[in-house]
Amino acid sequence: MAHWKRFIYVIIALFSLQLTARAQETETFVHTIKQGETVYSIARTYQVSPESILKLNPTASTGIKAGGTLTIPQQQNGTQEKRFHTIQAGETLYKLTKTYQVSADDICKANPGLTAENFKAGMVIRIPASTMPVNIAPAKETAQPQGVAQSGCREMHKVKRKETLYSIAQNFNLTEAELKAANPEMNEPGYKLRKGDFVCIPFPKPEKPKEVIPTNEELMGKKTVSAPQKKISLGVILPFKGGTPENEKMIEFYRGVLMAVENMKRSGTSVDIFAYDSGKSPGDIQAIVNNHPLNHLDFIIGPLYPEQIAPLSKFCQHHHIKLVVPFSSLGDNVYENPYYYAINPPKSYQFAEAARLTTELFGKENVIFLEGTENDKDAAAFVDATRKRLQQNGSKANHLRLNDDEIKWMEAMTQYKDNVIIPNSSSIKLLNQLFPKLKEFTKKNPEYRIKLVGYPEWQTYANNHLENFYQFNTYVYSSFFRNPLNGNADEFENAYQKAFHTPTLVSWPRFGMLGFDTAIYFLKGISTYGEAFDQHLSQIVTTTYQHRFDFQRISNWSGFINREIEFIHYSPSHSIELIRLKK
Structure with a gap:
């Protein structure tokens, strides 16, 4: 008895382990x-x-x-x-x-x-969740033919001399088992097939229809057909009122949007634009969507404040309206709203893309990470991402401290490659300390070729350090750039002053250009591709003055982030070029 109890316990335990394993399989997945x-x-x-x-x-x-x-x-x-x-x-x-x-x-x-x-x-x-109805109706049985005198036999075969079960089965395309099933007496002990016996020949079993398995292409159906859309409705929700410098930037941004609208009208696309003051709180956004008919809009640009993104994103997702967030990188709604477009992506994506560019451009050079005296969290994240990427590619990097002596600087450098210095801070303070050190070192040691890799913030230091950028062959990663040597920048600013009787604000970035670039990209894309807009993001051709866009989904169900990062190269020849490497 004890033996049987032990056996039952073992069976139960094994069954429980199987259930646990299956539960773990279904409760997790791999990313x-x-x-x-x-x-x-x-x-x-x-x-x-x-x-x-x-x-x-x-x-x-x-x-x-x-x-x-x-x-x-x-x-x-x-x-x-x-x-x-x-x-x-x-x-x-x-x-x-x-x-x-x-x-x-x-x-x-x-x-x-x-x-x-x-x-x-x-x-x-x-x-x-499953929406397919469960079919509980019993399967219909296929009516069988009645055969000879409703016997279920197709015919009665009279056995001939020398015939066997095997030869009869073969003659009628049957198996011996099928033949015996139709003639139960054949299974009795001592049965022998004799000449003159009558054998029931059964009907062949009906063949099951082969299941036609559709391909992924057939199940997914045709993509939305591109069709030009010559009438577009656009909403802009930003803090315009208040008279603060922040409000002035938003007004300039909106004026850039208006310039893009005029550009589209000249090319034959009608654009209706609706502007609303966003206020500052989530409640202000909720009041706008509750009290104004926004359901008809094709896309909305805004808001400025991160805390206002959630209610506006929820509204846009519910009504299938594209939401273009031009400023904040803190909108977590991009992970769940497929109609969300983040111009300014989460920083981790910026650092990863900048690290990729740095490694592809300088991976074979002598990379030197320079440690300053400041704690810069963002710069440290970029340096760490670049270091890991170099290690993955089998490349080594050297390390220096800003205050190290000349001997240590020489030990970290080589005469046979370009020496690419990457500081761990984006501050003006570090640059003010670094450039005199570099000038003194290169004066004493002209045989060392130096390049400098820097941060988006360095664009704001160009007025004071432009010559230094040129001298030390500087590369600055950024998602946007207004090139002062490019005539397009002057063209935009002249058009802005003519339209609004005031110059653009001296700011970083230039908000009028950002407004224009953002609006023209989406207006041109919708005008060209209509409802198939998101299937042609990389094919949208526009003239932008400061920002370029490379929108990609984070996941199959998420919104889009702008993955565009490029190098601004300040060359010793006193030229400025943009370097963009293919992904």
Whole structure:
């Protein structure tokens, strides 16, 4: 008895382990880390806490790198409203519809960035709740033909001399088992087939129709057809009132938008523009969407303040209106609103792209990380991203302190390559200390070739340090640039002054140019491609004065961030050029 109890306990234990293993499989999924992602951004993408990710991936607490993987917990919301699935090798969209009992159309709607081309192993997609009805009707039985005298036999065959079960079965395209099933006496002991016996020849079993499995392309259907849209409605929601310097910048931004609207009108596109003062609070935004008919707008530009983004994003997502956020990089709604466009992306993505450019341009040179006396968190993040990228590519870097003596500087440098110096601070204070040091060192040691890599903020120091930038072959990474040596900048500023009888503000960036560049990109794109706008983002051709755009989704269900980063190169030949490397 004890033996049987022990056996039953073992069976129960094994069954419990199987259930636990299956539960763990379905309660987690695998995410492949992409460039610029952090544990926080990944947590926001999947709407889980960073702590829950670190619990499953303890080593991630010391950092993550592109190409690695993380185990992610499914949302613990007590419902099956939506879950995430990592596509496995060989899986198809059709197979997922069967696995999750969800229609292909619903999966595609939940993943607006999903295409037949990017449906690949390792990609994570969102699975919505099942909406497919469960078929509980009993399957209809196929009517069988009655045969000879309703016997179920196709015919009665009279056995001939030398015939066997095998030869009869072969003659009628049957198996011996099928023949015996139709003639039960053949299974009796001692049965022998004799000449003259009558054998029931059954009807062949009806063939099951082969299941036609549709391809991903067929299930996803045709993409939205591009069609020109010659009437566009645009909303601008910014803090215009108050008379502060901040308000003046927003007014200049709006004037840049108006210049873009006039440009489109001259090319034959009608644009209706609606402007609203945003106030400062989320309640002010809510009052605007409650009290004004905004549902008809094609896109909205704004707001300025991060705390106002959520209510406006919610409204735009509900009404399928594109929301263009030109200033803040803190809008977490980009992770869940597919109609969200962030001109200024989260900093981690900026640092990752800048590190990629730096490594591709200078990876074979002698890179030197220069440590100043200040603590600059953003610059440190860029330096760290660049260091890791160099290590991944098998490149080494040297290190210097700003206050090191000349001998240590010479030990860190080489005469056989360009020496690329990357400071760990973007401050004017560091530059004021660095340039005299570089001038003294190169005067004594002219055999060393030096290049300098710097930060977007350095554009604001050009008035004081332009000659130094030229002298030390300086490269500044940035997502925007107003080139003072380019006639286009003067062209815009002259047109602005003529239209509004006032010059543009001296600011960084130039807000009038930012307004124009933002509006002209979206107006031109919608005018050219209509509802298929987001399928042609890289094909939109516009003339911009300061900003360029490279919008990409963070995930298949998210909004878009601008991944555009380029180098501003101040050459010793006293020229300025933009360097953009292909991804």
